[in-house]
Amino acid sequence: MTEITDYINNDFKALDSQETIDNVQDFFAEVNFSHFPVVEESIYIGSIASEDVDTFDSDKKISHYRYTLEGFYARTNMIWLDIMEVFARNHTNVIPVLDDENKYVGYYEITDIIKFFNETPFLKEQGGIIIVEKAITDYSMSQIAQIVESNGGRLLGTFVSDTTVNTIQITVKIGLGGMNEIIQTFRRYGYEIISEHQEDNYLNALKERSDYLDKYLNM
Numbered sequence: 001m002t003e004i005t006d007y008i009n010n011d012f013k014a015l016d017s018q019e020t021i022d023n024v025q026d027f028f029a030e031v032n033f034s035h036f037p038v039v040e041e042s043i044y045i046g047s048i049a050s051e052d053v054d055t056f057d058s059d060k061k062i063s064h065y066r067y068t069l070e071g072f073y074a075r076t077n078m079i080w081l082d083i084m085e086v087f088a089r090n091h092t093n094v095i096p097v098l099d100d101e102n103k104y105v106g107y108y109e110i111t112d113i114i115k116f117f118n119e120t121p122f123l124k125e126q127g128g129i130i131i132v133e134k135a136i137t138d139y140s141m142s143q144i145a146q147i148v149e150s151n152g153g154r155l156l157g158t159f160v161s162d163t164t165v166n167t168i169q170i171t172v173k174i175g176l177g178g179m180n181e182i183i184q185t186f187r188r189y190g191y192e193i194i195s196e197h198q199e200d201n202y203l204n205a206l207k208e209r210s211d212y213l214d215k216y217l218n219m
Helices: 021-030 062-068 080-090 110-118 141-150 179-188 201-217
Strands: 035-040 043-049 094-098 104-109 128-135 154-163 167-175
Touching: 021 062, 035 094, 035 104, 043 062, 043 094, 080 094, 080 110, 104 110, 128 179, 141 154, 141 167, 141 179
Parallel strands: none
Antiparallel strands: 035 043, 094 104, 128 167, 154 167
């Protein structure tokens, strides 16, 4: 099985803080990276942004612009969801990777992490998706798992897909099991079903009754 750390990349060496801006500009002109890690005496000191480099004096060195470096990174023991969060939070397509002793070991590219995500059972295995919503103070991941499994479903994965001050939306991937029974059980536990489902007999029945009422009133 492929591990997330198999995607740690070293095709390009980290930029040295003594590298000239002219060379860094040439580097970014050849690659499609938004950022790239910078090291000083083999120690990671931050990532330099390609957009910033365009505004720097080409005859100076990276060290002259140390204050602009961004300090984000991932650890070698991070799970892929946490890594995706680092990508999203920092609007980058490259993340430096450090070990537990803060030693720079390489970098992740967003395309590789998405490839890893696409190979996970959450996306790869066949199943159904249900999006549920509940008060943020009242939901429980263990309860969600219990609802799915008590109806014969196999839980392939869950993640928080949206939040507000008061509510939280959770996307649930389910293999096997009766979707309608699972949907109705979620409702009994106070979850609102955000996604639409052909199997949702409750909604279908309401729609049929609404259509009938409209037709009756328009006679």
